Amino acid sequence: MSELTSAERRTLRARAHPLHPTVMIGESGLSPTVLAEIERSFQHHELIKVRVLGVDRDARNALLSAICERTGAQPVQHIGRILVMYRAKPEPPQPTKKSVSKPKVGRRPGRPINLRTKARKSNPHITPPSGRGNRRKPRPR
Secondary structure (H helix, E strand, O other): OOOOOHHHHHHHHHHHOOOOOOEEEOOOOOOHHHHHHHHHHHHHOOEEEEEEOOOOHHHHHHHHHHHHHHHOOEEEEEEOOEEEEEOOOOOOOOOOOOOOOOOOOOOOOOOOOOHHHHHHHHOOOOOOOOOOOOOOOOOOO
16 A cells, blocks of 8 residues: 555545544553454544554554554654554445336326327417416515
């Protein structure tokens, strides 16, 4: 996976700002269940935040590189106890075209047939209907 450029990292930091941490790593460290939870988060989101509790800065840097190595993610930011990581979602497969089915026989059309309109088109001398029936009454003030 290629490294993120500084411009991409900047936009990802801006996108990550309102996010809340989805995974918390406790004193037990990077266990298989924590890795599974991070994978689950990456399946739903491209950008995640992880909160690390109870370890110093060097250990958090080691955790960030270990998580990114095992999940195939890219590190975006490390501020305090918060780690931000990005992994692009794979492109979904293109949907196959369905075969066009025949229209159902005997279905009613969606709109009712207006006989006056049809008659007006065929004979222009027919008087148009008065427009009062379709108008809304003005509201009293």
